[in-house]
Amino acid sequence: MTSYPSDLRYDKEHEWIRVEGDVAVIGISDFAQDQLGEVVYVDLPAVGDTVTSGETFGEVESVKSVSELFSPVSGEVVKVNDDLDGAPEAINEDAYGTGWMIEVKLADASELDGLMSSDEYQDFIASEA
């Protein structure tokens, strides 16, 4: 079953973000991984790269399709989940845990205000279906 932890925030491109102080961990939601199917490849930025809110920061590829990843916030990439290189299936198995993608040092914390809560995101998914 898909789940949407309430301590996370979500964007319309189906990324989730967990804020811890001035850094934020980013991944894709259970809904997104379920729609994609089995993930076989992830292309992520390098530590030190900059990401911009609403712009692509990488790609996630399943057997049948490729999708761009959009950053919910702006800032500098301070950590990248290199484990996904050899085990991208973690995104399907544990989207909010071992399937995390990048950690970003927030450039503008006010960008978080534009993101959705778990309840809002679930309403959003329902309205898109």
Place this chain on the structure above:
Amino acid sequence: MALGARMVPFAGFEMPVQYVGIIDEHKAVRRSAGIFDICHMAEFRVFGFDAFDALQRIVTNDLHKIDELGSAVYTVMCAPDGTIIDDLIVYHTGDIEYLIIANASNREADAMWIRKHLPETVEFMDESDRTALIALQGPEAVRIITDLAGEEPSARFHLGEARLDETVPVILARTGYTGEDGVEILCHSSHAVAVWRLLLSFPEVTPCGLGARDTLRLEMGYALYGSDIDSETDPLTAGLGWVVSLAKGEFVGRDRLVRIKADGPQRKLVALTVSEGVPRHGYPVLHDGVLVGTVASGGFSPTLQRGIATAYVPVGLAAVGTALSVEIRRKTVAAEVVKAPFVTGTSLSAK
């Protein structure tokens, strides 16, 4: 939808891309057995004392190979300029009767083309709407169908009539598109659900969608119409010289193919592996930074756990071991020409 299938429209049909997941379905077929609903495929019946001679002039392969009743042959049919109209399997189903299985997307065009080249003495019937086709493939497939039919199916590339569970009349063709042994089950569309359920009653059978059908055939290097071959490619360039019999006499496209063979094809369809990522149809293929071709078929191989592809490249770059690269969107990754099939040791290659 009760089986959890994810549907997409394909050639006018609502088709399941996947049931449980492409990789699981793929592995089930390589390990045990899978079933595929391929009712969308086109079936034509050609009947008459002049049928043999007429078909012999339409397809590139030599139909004398299927003089034996119940035998089948893979072939293409070409336009006068040698380009491929479609790839087909022709079954010799009766003394003066042939059954052709063709691609769904080419059904109308094929029917028109074949009709146009048949004399009035030969009857042509498009059986597609009332014909169901279900493929059962995998190392366990023959055991399962033997169980259901009460006897072992005919030899490879042969077909025969059978009754499943002593009740459902079917035709069992020992053919497939996965690299595994198995059968393609033809029956009246009113029996399709019964056949599907009988097959599913075996716990070792996994329902598979179009996604796994594509990854399985790609691992074997089997051509897909629309990706590897199309109305702009000829069979010799596509590596399908083995289905072209220039010696059998006149057929549509022969003159052109004789010339291509004499000159030697300029390009060749090769198999590629890539160092990372998943190559897809249309991605640029480079040699020393220069564009030399594009990916024909590409995807992720669940067996090899890596991206694989086919591509047309100049013959000088077609040798196994040639280093190329593929532009996978923003990245250029290393690629190498390898020998097809990508995957060996399947239940079919073991035979």
